Amino acid sequence: MRTTFHLKTLAVAIATLSVASMANAAGLDRSGQDVTAFFQDGTYAEAVYTYIDADVSGYDSANVNPGQNDYERGNKTGDIAESYDFFRYGVKTDINDTFSVGVLYDEPFGAAAEYTQSNFVASNNPQASGGALVADGVAPQTAGAIALAESTAAGENTNVEVRSQSLTGILGMKFGANKNFQIYGGPVAQRIQSETKLRGLAYGPASGYTSTSNPDMDYGYIAGFSFSKPEIALKAALTYRSEIDHDIEISETYPIAAISAIAGQGGDPSTVPVPQILAASTQVNNYKITTPKSVNFDFQTGINPTTLATAKVRWVPWSDFAITPPLYNEVSTNAARPDGLNLVEYDDDQWQVELGLAKRVAPALAISGTVGWDSGAGDPTTSLGPVDGYYSVGLGAKYNVTENWAVSAGGKYLWFGDAQGALPTDKIVADFEDNDGFIAGVKISYQAR
Template sequence: MKNTLKLTAALMLTTTAATAGGIERGGNNYSVLFEEGNYVALSFSSVRPDVSGDYPATLGGGSTDNMSEDYTNLGVALKYELNEQFDVGLFLNQPYGANADYTAGAYTGLGADWDSNQVALVLKYQATPNISVYGGVRSVESEANIAIPDALVRGGLAAAAAAGNAQAGALAAGAPAGTLGYTAETDANRETSYIVGAAYERPEIALRVALTYETGYTHTFAGTESVPAVPTVSGTSDFEIEMPQSVTLDFQSGVAADTLVFGSIRWAEWSVWEVRPNGYEALTGGGRVTGIDDDVTTLRLGVGRKINDDLSVFARVTYEDGNGGEASRLSPTDGSTAFGFGGSYTYNNVKFTGGLEYVKLGDATDASGVEFADNSAIAVGLTVGYQF
């Protein structure tokens, strides 16, 4: 079964990036550390989400239209064998992202973008023929921008007034139309976190179990906020956004001749993540722009089959449980189920891995009663690996 391991080891994580929790879009494929010899892989994925909701009568009815924009990810992974016991891995990718833009109905003008770039360096030590440990650092640079239209800010102030905040009511009543729109932009900020992992292998049966821990970190953004009607809110100040720690268990094992079962269980502490710029918090009396209330656990299970020495195929299912509660307007889905399939073809020292994934996104309702249902995403991915 050793050849099965060689042909299908990269199928677990390299083909698509449509089903990660929170605002995750991809990460470091640590299975590259277990490739034979020296290895470099270039990966590309394209995701087309279709996320829309229906406004209640109190917001005028009708559809939000698709509020989630298409996106692509590029990645590079390099594994270099220093000697028989030590290997080093270098990873470049875009781990986090968001692109929300409402163009219809009451939420028109609401939008947000989050962009990131990651560099990670990992050292792997083969302690015994079956046990290895690895660790390293990752450096992530992120930046974001947010736009909230006048009508939504004004509605939020009116709700605060109804709850007894007289100052919010006076502001909502006194500001001319169109002057309560809120925008915020951040400068890019780079922070560092750490990676620790261990793996157990039995190549004769294509078995590998690997446990990886990535520490969380905190971005400190310099943000420029603006609300035309409230000069005291407009200006530049620093605010923090905490990013999640995570634990991932990856596994694979041969179960029959030329057949491999693989999967992963990943927990990420997304409950710590919220966007709460200083000016917006002051304007709304403690409100946040967006956030995630619960941690996210992602389960994946698949099977790979070797067709011949050059070709293998796979299918997999990925699941995230919904948590219920009010959805964020900037991420209005709750859980997901994804079905993917693809294959890997080897030509001399070059390995091509491709896949297609369909994602059924969970239904959700936001605080204003907008119902987001029957939404989905389509993702395609391609990785080209070269062994040298």
């Protein structure tokens, strides 16, 4: 016998629409770190699969002189956003009418981008590139160094990949006369790794830079407060996640470091074989990355016996976040920049808002719709993720297969904010406009009250 939708459970119908934050929308945000599985009644479990495909394309800059910041529209970059997918799992149960426990898994932060054309691809003819740089007003010595750096990675593409996994344990305690209030918290284990390749004249002397950060596991915590009023299907929760400090082993190869050292010792770098330059410019060090704290607010309330309204708000202080690899930072240090450069940084904090309505249209079927907005993390932004937020619309449905089992599916369409891609030196190297993407998700859930 199929169960009917009760007002207080209609929120599950739109959950699959809220599982994905676009990775390039603000900083490295990917999953939105959703915790609503923990607020379901009774024993609850879910498995969610999300697929994201974005079209992020624009133009590089015809100005490749590293000493001049003026942007000049150049060639098309092609689509740099790689499609990706990820999973989320959650399980929760009530020990008694006071205590609840849960475990959540998600992939909170990530990036996947690759340039396959334009000035973000290392030239197969670096000597011609050096001549073009001289003609563009670049000093011959600098042009020669850039051309030699290009030769260490001839024909290779700029790309970045960041992956993370997170496991959260939660213990909740209800209190109040009707157990309407709950405090909850627990430990968070987080694993992160990354790989970055900078290629092409767009990066000037930094062309050829490569870094690989080994996987690192570290720990933080989650804490929150919630209120519920079941008779009107009202649930509200405020959730805080802490920063997590990672001490990561990183291997960096930066050809310009070896080229500069050889030239500084009076040698001719152009006579040194490329493998020798790469070996001399590779270091393995440890450095720190602090993934950002965040605050999520989740709210739902019944409008009538078959309709539910929801709201989600998320804040992440990406302006506090930076990736500062040791060798990259050391090479960029000079009299004008005594602290060197960060490889990745953001100017603004992220605000994300999503509003939704869910409607029961049959005893075992509910449909839902959402609208959303993401502020982005600033414009200009990193050339490795040139999107400044988005607007979105979504549709979804949930079908109760049995009394306990249900399947949900949904999709979102996203309009990305225009952004310019900048180097850490603030030089504008690309311009991206009129881009979009879509998200598709499916969820299987089990609930026993």
